[in-house]
Amino acid sequence: MMDRDDNHVYQYLLNELGTSGSRDGPRARFKGRIPPKRIKRTLVNYVNSFIKCSQCSAPDTHFVKQDRTTLLKCQACGATRPVKL
Ligand SMILES: [Zn+2]
Known part of the structure; x- marks a missing residue:
């Protein structure tokens, strides 16, 4: 997906979404129902914080x-x- 450690992205998502989950190969699972919009917004935050040059x-x-x-x-x-x- 991005030139980053997948696990780092995933841990960030879990923290930000306040949930737990498991990884199954390249697929990430989250506990509970998390609106895709929220996941997308969190990913955007991740990109802004850890990928995009300021x-x-x-x-x-x-x-x-x-x-x-x-x-x-x-x-x-x-x-x-x-x-x-
Ligand atoms: Zn730059």
């Missing part, structure tokens, strides 16, 4: 570990910003 909005970013912090580095413009994983 400077140029490019999605071509990756995580860079620096000491104890993780930075999101943009491939397009080289900007970095700290992210909380």
Whole structure:
């Protein structure tokens, strides 16, 4: 889906949606009925927080570990910003 650790995305979803679930290969299951709209909105939040560059909005970013912090580095413009994983 995205150039990210699937598990990280999934854990983020569980936290944000306040639910638990299980993963079955590439499919994620959630406990309870969660409106698809809510999942979509949470995914958008994820993209904004962990994927999109805050400077140029490019999605071509990756995580860079620096000491104890993780930075999101943009491939397009080289900007970095700290992210909380
Ligand atoms: Zn950028």
